[in-house]
Amino acid sequence: MIEGSAGTGGAPVPAAVMAVSSWVLVVLSVVAFVGADPGIDSNQLFFLVDVVGAAVYGTVGGVVLARRVHPVPILLGLTAIGVGVAALSYSYSQLALVRPGLPGVGVLEPLQNTAWIPGTLSLFLIVPWLIRDHPLGPIAKAGVAAGIGATAWYFWSRTFTDIPPIWVLLPVLVVGVLASADCGWRWRHGPQTERVGLGWMCLGTGLMTAAYIPLALPASLPGLWVLNPLVHLAVQAFYPVAILVCVLRQRMWGLNLAVSRATVAGTLTVLLLVLYVVVATLVSALLPAGESVGAQVVAAGVVAVAVQPARLWLQRRVHHLVYGEGADPARAVRTLGRRFGSAESPEELLAELAAGVGVALRLESVSIRRGSGVAAVWGHATGPAESVKLVHRGAVFGTMIVTAPPGETLGSRTRRSLTELSAVVTAGLVVMQSADDLREARRQLASVRLEERQMIRRELHDGLGPSLAGIRLGLQGARNLLTSDPDSAAALIDSLQAELDHQVEGVRQLSRSMFPPVLDELGLLPALQELAETHSRSGFTLHIRADPPAGLGTQTSAAAYGIIVEAVTNARRHSGADGCRVDATLGQDPGVGDVLEVMIRDDGCGFDPTGGAGVGTRSMRERARELGGTLDIESGSPTGTVVTARLPLSPL
Structure with a gap:
């Protein structure tokens, strides 16, 4: 059940002696009991309680004492020895x-009624006050003193007096309730680091206290002889688990132990099955056997049908306590889905998913990493970590790193649940990455738009602006010449008119390069043909081979046209060639599907890949990225430059 290395400050030899002694008493008691073969009554059931207590408390106390000397494991060991002696005395x-x-019968026989008292009562009257990782305060010291007093009172009054049971038990019940209440208060209001597991301790102390209530009831009540020991048996199986959970999950007293979740779940389930078998056997024994074996079989079947639902319910509760919602992956996924819908930002979404995984699977910490950075963290890791790869479209998109609560290890069920929940976490990581990509795209779009505005401003400021200013001065000169030299004024006006026509054509060209009307009205191919005609008038030849698919969207057409205009402009200005080739055809991309493949190729001087990208190059890349496409610029073979853009037909 327990794995780990020994801590410092333990007492291995006394611990081994204590554990071995407990088991020796258990073995001797069982051997003597089998030899005696007594009938079934309350004494035999209490014998079973003592045997279970000796085995469990001896093991738990020995493991803890071997790693740390503390009153709690010592009391556990004394309890194991006491109940073991009581079991041996009876058998x-x-x-x-x-x-x-x-x-030795005369010496051993009285011990069956007394040897178990000090240790068993100290478990829930003294131990709960000692379960803390700091010096005892006044309240805890008073609680320990009250527990010692109530234990001594019960031992003396039950052994040496005839006081009515209610007065014998009253101090025990009062102190037990106070100890349980103290655990509950510390669980809710105590230091955060000491709250882990105190809920179990509060429940265990309360159950141990409640188990003594039937001792105050009249022994003549029907079924009490069965109910009383069975309640003690169930509580004695649960209480050491509560102590272990509380001590180990807080790593109290410097202990560094690991409890396998699968082992805990299996052990608790086996205990439930044993309890089921005991109950079924006892109830079947109480039913009249008659003379028919079939009647006994029917009676056993009725008992099995009656007890089975309770066993299944308890088993589900055990798995939920150990694994959390990870026991039901569908339920855990629904929980994460609710967190998915409640988040207001991608960062909050990922933090909620990390918290959801941690809470659903009862983990200590969850860390979601993307690349070399941490995207979200829940909890604080103190133990060994395990990682789960977050895979999206066949590629590792990130990693989820988790740690089990202190004193526990991840079982195979939890690992399977982590693998199943990783798909939801991956979706959250994709959403966060998409949000980051969107913010980056908006930033780049704003930057490109600013550069385009700066370019338009530069064109207006350096081209159209000075030209209009010159035309204005020319018109003023022509006005001055109208009366003195009409012929010169007319010639000047003709020159100004030609310059004005040139500037008008420049404005039209700028407008067409951004989004020509023919592109919106007739489509990409006519727009490219018009572009070729425009460039041919200035001596730059475009060889167009375009076969765009029918129904090509406006966004894709505009992006392709803008890229072609920029690439052709660069080729005309920088390549030194007298023309270039433009292809626009349907293509395939393995990760996207159908794409419009645009290629602009020239036979010029090529390009310098080490040089910085200009406004035109950045504009082309941004146009492609906006649609989820790609753009590559390469040297031609053997010379020139090749610009290739692949644009999805449906923007991503």
Whole structure:
């Protein structure tokens, strides 16, 4: 059940002696009991309680004491020895009835009613006050003193007096309730680091206290002889688990142990099955057997049908306590889905998903990493971590790193649940990455738009602006010449008119390069043909081979046209060639599907890949990126430059 290395400050030898002694008492008691073969009554059931207590508390106390000397494991060991002696005393006394003359019967027989008292009562009257990782305060010291007093009172009054049971038990019940209430208060209001597991301790202390209530009831009540020991048996199986969970999950007293979740779940489930078998056997024994074996079988079947739903319910609760919502991956996914819908930002979404995984699977910490950075963190990691890769479209998109609560290790069920929940976490990581990409795209779009505005301003400021200013001065000169030299004024006006026509054509060209009307009205191919005609008038030849698919969207057409205009402009200005080739055809991209493949190729001087990208180059890349496409600029073979853009037909 427990794995780990020994801590410092332990007492391995006394711990081993204590654990071995407990198990020796258990073995001797069982051997004597089998030899005696007594009938079934409350004494035999209490014998079973003592045997279970000796085995469990001896093991738990020995493991803890071997790593740390503390009053709690010492009390656990004393409890194991005490109940073991009580079990041996009863079984040996029963064996003496069938084998008279056994030695030491007179010494051992009284111990079956007294040896178990100090240790068993100290478990829930003293130990809860000691379960803390700092010096005892006044309230805890008072609680320990009250627990010692109530234990001593019960031992003395039950052993040496005839006081009514209610007065014998009253101090025990009062102190037990106070100890349980103290655990509950510290669980809710105590230091955050000491709250882990105190809920279990509060429940265990309350159950141990409640288990003594039937001792104050009249023994003549029907079924009490069965109910009383069975309640003690169930509580004795649960209480050491509560102590272990509380101590180990807080790593109290410097302990560094690991409890396998699968082992805990399996052990608790086995205990439930044993309890089920015991109950079924006892109830079947109480039913009249009659003379028919079939009647006994029917009676056993009725018991099985009656008890089975309770066993299944308890088993589900055990798995939920151990694994959280990870016991039901569908439920855990629904929980994460609710967190998915409640987040107001991608960062909050990922933080909610990390918290959801941690809470659903009862983990200590969850960290979601993307690349070399941490995208979200929940909890604080103190133990060894395990990682789960977050895969999206066949590629590792990130990593989820988790740690189990202190004193626990991840079982196979939890690992399977992590793998199943990783798909939801991956979706959150994709959403966050998409949001980052969107913000980056908006930033780049704003930057490109600013550069385009600066370019338009530069064109207006350096071209159209000075030209209009010159035309204005020319018109003023022509006005001055109208009366003195009409012929010169007319010639000047003709020159100004030509310059004005040139500037008008420049404005039209700028407008067409941004989004020509023919592109919107007739489509990409006519727009490219018009572009070729425009450039041919200035001596730059475009060879167009375009076969765009029918129904090409406006966004894709505008992006393709803008890229072609920029690439052709660059080729005309920088390549030194007298023309270039433009292809626009349907293509395929493995990751996208159908794309419009645009290629602009010239035979010029090529380009310098080490040079900085200009406004035109950045504009082309941004146009492609806006649609989820790509753009590559390469040297031609053997010379020139090749610009290739692949644009999805449906923007991503």
